[in-house]
Amino acid sequence: MSKFFTSVHLKEDLCMGCINCIKRCPTQAIRVRNGKAVITKEFCIDCGECIRLCPHHAKEATYDSPEIMKRFEYTVALPAPSLYGQFNHLDDVNIVLTALKKMGFDDVYEVSGAAEIVSEMSRKYVAEHKEKWPIISTACPSVVRLIQVRFPNLIEHLLPICAPVDIAAATARKLAMEKTGLPAEKIGIIFISPCPAKVTAVKAPIGIQKSEIDAVLAMKEVYPILLPLMMQSIDDVEELSISGRIGIGWGSTGGEAGSLLSESYLAADGIENVIRVLEDLEDQKFDQLEFIELNACAGGCVGGVLTVENPYVAKVKLKRLRRYLPVACSHLESGDEENRIWTDEVKYEPVFKLGNDMKESITNMSRVEEFCEKFPRLDCGSCGAPTCKALAEDIVRGVAHEQDCIHILRDYIHKLSDELSKLDTKK
Amino acid sequence: MSDKIKVFYEVPADDFTRAGEASSNLKSMLKKMGMNPETVRKVAIAMYEGEINMVIHASGGTIDVTVSQEEIEMVLKDQGPGIADIEMAMRAGYSTAPDKVRSLGFGAGMGLPNMKKYSDELKIESQVGIGTTVTMKVKIQC
Ligand SMILES: Nc1ncnc2c1ncn2[C@@H]1O[C@H](COP(=O)(O)OP(=O)(O)OP(=O)(O)O)[C@@H](O)[C@H]1O
Ligand code: SF4
Ligand SMILES: [Mg+2]
Numbered sequence: 227m228s229k230f231f232t233s234v235h236l237k238e239d240l241c242m243g244c245i246n247c248i249k250r251c252p253t254q255a256i257r258v259r260n261g262k263a264v265i266t267k268e269f270c271i272d273c274g275e276c277i278r279l280c281p282h283h284a285k286e287a288t289y290d291s292p293e294i295m296k297r298f299e300y301t302v303a304l305p306a307p308s309l310y311g312q313f314n315h316l317d318d319v320n321i322v323l324t325a326l327k328k329m330g331f332d333d334v335y336e337v338s339g340a341a342e343i344v345s346e347m348s349r350k351y352v353a354e355h356k357e358k359w360p361i362i363s364t365a366c367p368s369v370v371r372l373i374q375v376r377f378p379n380l381i382e383h384l385l386p387i388c389a390p391v392d393i394a395a396a397t398a399r400k401l402a403m404e405k406t407g408l409p410a411e412k413i414g415i416i417f418i419s420p421c422p423a424k425v426t427a428v429k430a431p432i433g434i435q436k437s438e439i440d441a442v443l444a445m446k447e448v449y450p451i452l453l454p455l456m457m458q459s460i461d462d463v464e465e466l467s468i469s470g471r472i473g474i475g476w477g478s479t480g481g482e483a484g485s486l487l488s489e490s491y492l493a494a495d496g497i498e499n500v501i502r503v504l505e506d507l508e509d510q511k512f513d514q515l516e517f518i519e520l521n522a523c524a525g526g527c528v529g530g531v532l533t534v535e536n537p538y539v540a541k542v543k544l545k546r547l548r549r550y551l552p553v554a555c556s557h558l559e560s561g562d563e564e565n566r567i568w569t570d571e572v573k574y575e576p577v578f579k580l581g582n583d584m585k586e587s588i589t590n591m592s593r594v595e596e597f598c599e600k601f602p603r604l605d606c607g608s609c610g611a612p613t614c615k616a617l618a619e620d621i622v623r624g625v626a627h628e629q630d631c632i633h634i635l636r637d638y639i640h641k642l643s644d645e646l647s648k649l650d651t652k653k
Numbered sequence: 654m655s656d657k658i659k660v661f662y663e664v665p666a667d668d669f670t671r672a673g674e675a676s677s678n679l680k681s682m683l684k685k686m687g688m689n690p691e692t693v694r695k696v697a698i699a700m701y702e703g704e705i706n707m708v709i710h711a712s713g714g715t716i717d718v719t720v721s722q723e724e725i726e727m728v729l730k731d732q733g734p735g736i737a738d739i740e741m742a743m744r745a746g747y748s749t750a751p752d753k754v755r756s757l758g759f760g761a762g763m764g765l766p767n768m769k770k771y772s773d774e775l776k777i778e779s780q781v782g783i784g785t786t787v788t789m790k791v792k793i794q795c
Binding site: 376378379505508509510511574576578579580581582583584585587588590591592595619 | 656657658660673676677680682684685686687688690691693694697698701720721722793
């Protein structure tokens with residue numbers, strides 16, 4: 227697998243080469259070249275913003291088709307808690323879980339169950355690591371990737387506990403092996419994801435060597451399959467749920483932080499807001515916070531770009547669903563903690579840097595400034611870069627030309643035609 | 654090609670929504686230069702405090718930043734009221750910030766002490782009624 231895997235990609239035939247995505251990409255990862263958008267993989271954090279806003283639907287996420295279930299002898303579905311927020315009038319998650327089995331899965335294991343275990347572990351970790359306050363949640367892979375490439379000073383604040391989905395996957399495989407006697411590779415652990423970032427976290431994990439997840443389905447593709455099956459399930463609902471209020475709360479912003487049972491936390495969502503919080507955090511503008519929950523999507527995972535319901539409506543639905551549940555149903559068993567902690571050190575990857583050493587950087591940065599002086603500072607996007615400055619950086623990186631700026635090109639053409647007409651009059 | 658890079662910022666008066674713009678702009682530039690994270694952190698914190706002081710205590714001002722291979726120099730100039738007793742102003746907890754500003758969370762009297770802590774060199778020149786110039790240098794670590 228290449229070091230820079232991203233799930234978000236372009237459907238070239240649909241791309242019109244407009245500048246909507248280049249302007250709104252939070253990491254300035256997109257350029258328009260030769261009339262088509264191009265995503266620089268190193269810069270992309272898979273937040274899904276471009277999928278959300280492309281008017282031509284030319285951006286999409288890579289994920290697996292439900293067909294993939296056939297590849298395994300035994301399959302376990304891992305539904306993300308945000309899935310429960312997608313349905314109207316749902317009052318029992320067991321209906322969704324039963325429908326998943328009717329869809330063809332041999333078993334289900336709720337990610338929200340594993341989330342309760344992460345909550346328990348986090349409570350302990352936060353209490354024991356005052357020196358690392360505020361501790362930043364690592365459940366949203368898009369945020370973790372962003373910190374890895376752009377906020378090196380915050381890496382040490384990351385919560386080094388595996389994401390609920392990874393813990394769910396490992397536990398589900400273990401249980402399935404015990405139950406069936408099958409070898410690990412014959413069992414398919416299949417996650418139902420709200421977003422492309424979680425797909426990337428499976429293919430190119432951060433903090434762990436390898437993900438236990440075998441395939442990832444998009445929530446929006448599973449949704450229409452489940453709807454009729456849920457109707458059929460109503461009369462013979464199986465008791466499959468292993469999660470309570472805390473676990474299901476993880477589906478929207480504030481759920482994870484709230485589960486720490488402390489007042490001293492901040493929860494922010496929406497990638498632009500997340501960036502603002504990280505900038506301020508880096509400048510030490512707030513202290514006395516114990517925990518920071520950050521979600522790339524507005525509303526939290528219910529706002530994931532592969533969901534179907536309006537995130538705020540989904541949030542209300544989750545709230546209703548949680549109301550009569552016990553606080554938590556899944557608990558940590560001793561001895562389990564060890565393999566739920568990150569094994570790999572997260573290293574800063576300065577993908578945005580302009581030089582290999584200070585000398586080269588100073589030279590390149592002064593060139594950027596010089597180009598910026600020449601450009602009209604309209605940030606018009608016609609060159610295919612989001613801002614004049616971004617074009618200047620591209621030129622210095624050797625991937626664009628000065629005359630990609632239509633204003634420079636126009637001046638050049640004027641000069642040329644002036645010279646030509648002078649030649650003409652001399653004749 | 655020069656071996657230094659200079660940038661200039663104007664800090665507008667009384668605009669709390671824009672206060673911090675210069676330091677975050679510089680921070681992003683330094684990161685793009687591949688500067689060591691600890692150095693970036695020191696510069697960002699020190700410069701933000703200085704920038705905020707210009708907004709709160711003076712009526713804005715200007716910042717000249719020079720980045721060389723060895724260090725980052727920040728010169729913050731304002732034409733504000735000046736500081737009568739610099740030694741006193743440097744004390745942790747000393748502040749003349751008005752209530753209005755305190756309600757925004759400033760005025761702990763920690764700005765100048767932090768600027769001293771996070772920079773490798775701090776020089777304050779001030780004349781009452783004329784203005785203040787704060788020069789800070791941060792050495793680039795490797
Ligand atoms: N640029 C300036 N012009 C005039 N007076 C200043 C300037 N900078 C600082 N001072 C004076 O020095 C005092 C101490 O400054 P310092 O930055 O340490 O604390 P503060 O700004 O009052 O509070 P804080 O920085 O913690 O929000 C200020 O209250 C003010 O009286
Ligand atoms: S907030 Fe949730 S849905 Fe959105 S990118 Fe992060 S993990 Fe995915
Ligand atoms: Mg101050």
